[in-house]
Amino acid sequence: MRKIPQQQRSKALVSRLVEATAQAIREHGMDKFTTHHVAELAGVSVGSLYQYFDSREDLVEAxxxxxxxxxxxxxxxxxxxxxxxxxxxxxxxxxxxxxxxxxxxxxxxxxxxxxxxxxxxxxxxxxxxxxxxxxxxxxxxxxxxxxxxxxxxxxxxxxxxxxxxxxxxxxxxxxxxxxxxxxxxxxxxxxxxxxx
The missing domain is CATH 1.10.357 (Tetracycline Repressor; domain 2)
Known part of the structure; x- marks a missing residue:
């Protein structure tokens, strides 16, 4: 099995997190979506999310x-x-x-x-x-x-x-x-x- 480079995995995860942010905003609205919603929708832990984004505001900016x-x-x-x-x-x-x-x-x-x-x-x-x-x-x-x-x-x-x-x-x-x-x-x- 071919190993995927770390940079590609990171880029794919960031993309998933941004897509999950969009979905969380659709489902919960800007005021009520949380990083927990985003992590859950992306299928990652909140800790993994925070490796790439410092806050909900950073997710929205992305x-x-x-x-x-x-x-x-x-x-x-x-x-x-x-x-x-x-x-x-x-x-x-x-x-x-x-x-x-x-x-x-x-x-x-x-x-x-x-x-x-x-x-x-x-x-x-x-x-x-x-x-x-x-x-x-x-x-x-x-x-x-x-x-x-x-x-x-x-x-x-x-x-x-x-x-x-x-x-x-x-x-x-x-x-x-x-x-x-x-x-x-x-x-x-x-x-x-x-x-x-």
Missing amino acids: LLQDVTDSLRQGLNTLVLEKTTELRDMVERSVRYGMAFLRADDGLAVELVRNWYRLPTQNVARLLQDTLLDFMRMYLLKNPLGNNPQRLQIRSFVIANSIVFTMIRAISEPSPFITDEELALELIEMVISYLNA
Whole structure:
């Protein structure tokens, strides 16, 4: 039987612990999940868990890094699609964001409900940078007639407006707006703002 190197075993165990963290959050919520829940779901002792993570907060931070990496991969795919039509780019981005938040059996919704307590700066920076990439691609073929130097400022405003509007709509138990209505309004808002 082939022996698996320690580094590979460690990486696999860390991955299991991060996946177990996601499951524990789904099952118990952010406030009530414990390292004991995570260890049990991962099939390891709490002592083994603490060899890799110092606290529950470290587990959540590792989970958010995985979520950010997954989001980055999906957004990079969108950026690489060959289109320079502004409406199409904005619509695909907004719809991808909504689908991402609604996927994964409630994990994203629980994270969103607690975003203000989590280290979410990497996620926000990723969204802002991706939006800048989209806008740069658009400007290569369609220069803005009005002050393109404000591109970074506009990207910041748009990214944060979209993210916080989605967070608000998704984190409320019974929102007054459907995902489809929200997507359409966000698309119109972004396009109107860029064309203003």
